[in-house]
Amino acid sequence: MDKMKISQTKFGMFKPMSREERQEVHSNPFGINFKGNVLAADVFESSKAKETNSLSSNPFAKMTNKSKMVASAFVGSINSFNEAFRSRVNSIISFGKQIKENIANSWEFAKNTEIKLDFKGLTESIASKFNNQYSVNNLLKQPVDDLGAMFAAEHQTYKESLKA
Amino acid sequence: MKTVNKIDNIIEALCRHEDPKSISILEEIGTNSEIDEIREKTAHALIRKNCPESLRVVISSAGKGINDLSARVAMSSINEILSLNDKTEVLKVLEETMNSEEKSEIKDTARSVKALITYSM
Numbered sequence: 001m002d003k004m005k006i007s008q009t010k011f012g013m014f015k016p017m018s019r020e021e022r023q024e025v026h027s028n029p030f031g032i033n034f035k036g037n038v039l040a041a042d043v044f045e046s047s048k049a050k051e052t053n054s055l056s057s058n059p060f061a062k063m064t065n066k067s068k069m070v071a072s073a074f075v076g077s078i079n080s081f082n083e084a085f086r087s088r089v090n091s092i093i094s095f096g097k098q099i100k101e102n103i104a105n106s107w108e109f110a111k112n113t114e115i116k117l118d119f120k121g122l123t124e125s126i127a128s129k130f131n132n133q134y135s136v137n138n139l140l141k142q143p144v145d146d147l148g149a150m151f152a153a154e155h156q157t158y159k160e161s162l163k164a
Numbered sequence: 165m166k167t168v169n170k171i172d173n174i175i176e177a178l179c180r181h182e183d184p185k186s187i188s189i190l191e192e193i194g195t196n197s198e199i200d201e202i203r204e205k206t207a208h209a210l211i212r213k214n215c216p217e218s219l220r221v222v223i224s225s226a227g228k229g230i231n232d233l234s235a236r237v238a239m240s241s242i243n244e245i246l247s248l249n250d251k252t253e254v255l256k257v258l259e260e261t262m263n264s265e266e267k268s269e270i271k272d273t274a275r276s277v278k279a280l281i282t283y284s285m
Binding site for chain 2: 132134135136139140142143144145147148150151152154155157158159161162
């Protein structure tokens, strides 16, 4: 179905026409003037048409030309909305698929990964934190002379590291 | 453990040690160090000891503690003195330095620090 918008509607009805043209095209026998221009659209509803409309069961049959244009424009806009909606839904679906694939890959990776808990290493690392020779508590247990010797040695090391 | 951290801990242990020899060790190695950072930390430790012997090192000795040639070491030593809770011993040592010290520079510094303590109290 072609999309139809109100803005695209050709209002050629205001185009001036000769009397002959007018008679050929329109069922309006009076050739109604609107500020000097003859209305090109058949805005008058013939009595014949009215009779047929009243007899038909189609509810859209009563619609005028202009309202048909409006309706078609509305339908066109619904179609375009549907297309936009469909494209968004598709993108959501593809996103969902991607997530699903990622989860599946992660699960495969987790299944093939061996988890080990190294208690021995953990104990050693904790023990090294608490049994640090240079912790203040351990240093306080040592005689002052030993501390003096350690201080001198570490000071020398630090001095050399600054020079290097 | 880094060497700096080891030195920090040794200085802290000497600061807490009750043996009076710890003061002489801090003075000998720490306050005579070429490194500003070590001199600063040693001066802080001697001030925190808050005993007359340790305070004399940082207040009455030329080139050490508040008389250090490095402005950073001198100022941080003064700051450490001001942050002491009990300033009784410091005031005594400062008074002693002002009355007995021959060098006018050391006297002036002691007088200034005493004035600061008086204003901050």
